Amino acid sequence: MPLEPEQIQIPLLEMRKVSKRYGLVQALSDLDFHIMPREVVGLLGDNGAGKSTVIKLMSGVVQIDSGEILAMGQPVQLNSRRDSQALGIETIYQDAALVDTMSITRNIYMGRELTNRLGFMRHSSMASIARTVLESAVHIGGIESTEKLVGDLSGGQKQAVAIARAVYFKRLILLLDEPTSALAVRATESLLDYIRNLKNENISSVLVTHNLYHAYQVCDRFVVMSRGQKIYDVPKRDTTIEELTQHVIRN
């Protein structure tokens, strides 16, 4: 039996007693949440439970009111996307953050173009690396050319491009907010497979989803939220899908 990761490692990212209020709405109150290395965490809960707020705080889009955030045990400020990116956090949105009017290659390198000293893009290296990344990492098929415009791709293919981008740029943590909501069944299966495989590349993930079956397939640990609080935190081996369902529904 392998050692429990918590016993041997410090969390990649940890939130302690974090609260967040939007006007009159208390979105989060005193939330503790952490992600270990090589771990897939399922963040579950009904609408309005505060799941998306957790994602936004971790990606630096909104800031905490109180509490603290630690990365590898060190307190950090997440004031912008840039801050979270510097820590290796990448967010994959429902509508993947891609530009429809640009090619796959250009999207993968958007903002991080390979250039010469004068800032001119090295098209051929970008194209060939993009091809390798897509071929090796992403099995959601049907992408025949990296010069295709992203707008011409299906929802699943877009997610694949966004994830390929995150993997290529050696992220540590992927935050996936309802990644399967726009996907067909087969694309969903490939995506879940893929998230599982990312652990072997030392990438942890947080999967926000309504679909407990999807979460149960890939996650190592589940955190159930309700009204801005954590109500259940359990490793997969100590729970069942029925039990999880009960916790989500009961609140």
Add this chain to the structure above:
Amino acid sequence: MRKHTRWGGIVRQISAREPVVDILFVFLSVQVISIIASLLYPTSFRYLSDVNFSVMLKAVSVLGILSLGAGILMISGEFDLSIGSNFALSAIVMAMLTEWGLSAFAAAPVGLVVGILIGLLNGFLALHFEIPSFIATLGTMLFWNGMALFVNGASGQPFLPSSAFTSLMAGRIFGIEAAFLWFVALSIICWFLLHHHKLGNHFFAVGGNHQAAAAIGINSGRVKMLAFAIAGFCAALAAIVATARTGSVLPGQGNGLELQAIAACVIGGLALSGGTGTVLGVFLGASMIYTIQDILLLLRAPGFYLNIFVGILLVVAVILNQMVRKRRR
């Protein structure tokens, strides 16, 4: 097999990839027809004459330079309706400074700075106050148009630079119209910038989906400010080229140029929604407008025919581009 796939790629490109292919086809067809017509009727349709070419190249350059700036801005997802007013005002500033004794070689850069500053102000208004640039620049269009009249009065402002300046901006270099060489040079620079420099990639990114661009860490405000500055710079450069040729400038001289520039961009396959377009498209769009104007002049058609034909061309081009985009889906 290899050959087959390569041809397949080219065919796919021609049939579906870029709206610019359509306009290139139309442009070349019009050129071929005009050349054949001028060979058949050399006395009544002097399309191939040296004089005609020189007039056409001079005329297209002014709109072309303006359109390159407007195009980069449109690709970045913004508009500048004030480039016509900017054009007049920066020309007036340059001409006045020259009249006061400053060398045109010093006055022209001042004119360019005026153009850039007007562009940056537009960017500031639109981005800082988060108002549509269409509205912000409608305001500045009226404002700078009024300011040009306020500064200069309604009369023409003469611009009498040294002959060296005139020949550099409006003369002939190696037997080719200098104005056209400036247009071509700027097109090449814009092509490198837009399609091969990382900044170009950022223009497309912020124009195509500025949330996505921001999410990936591109400073979309700064990128758009740069695009506004380029549009302003191009307006002033076009003004210098035009004023060097005519030797004087009127405060209302740029009126309507902003719409012609937007028309040239749209004819060249740029989308009003931003994020897509090519420098070749802008080049062809501007050239197309002036080819039509030239043909109508040669046929001695009254001036309003130009608006009729450009209007038709504009709408047909947009319909074609829309069809191209739909077909790809």
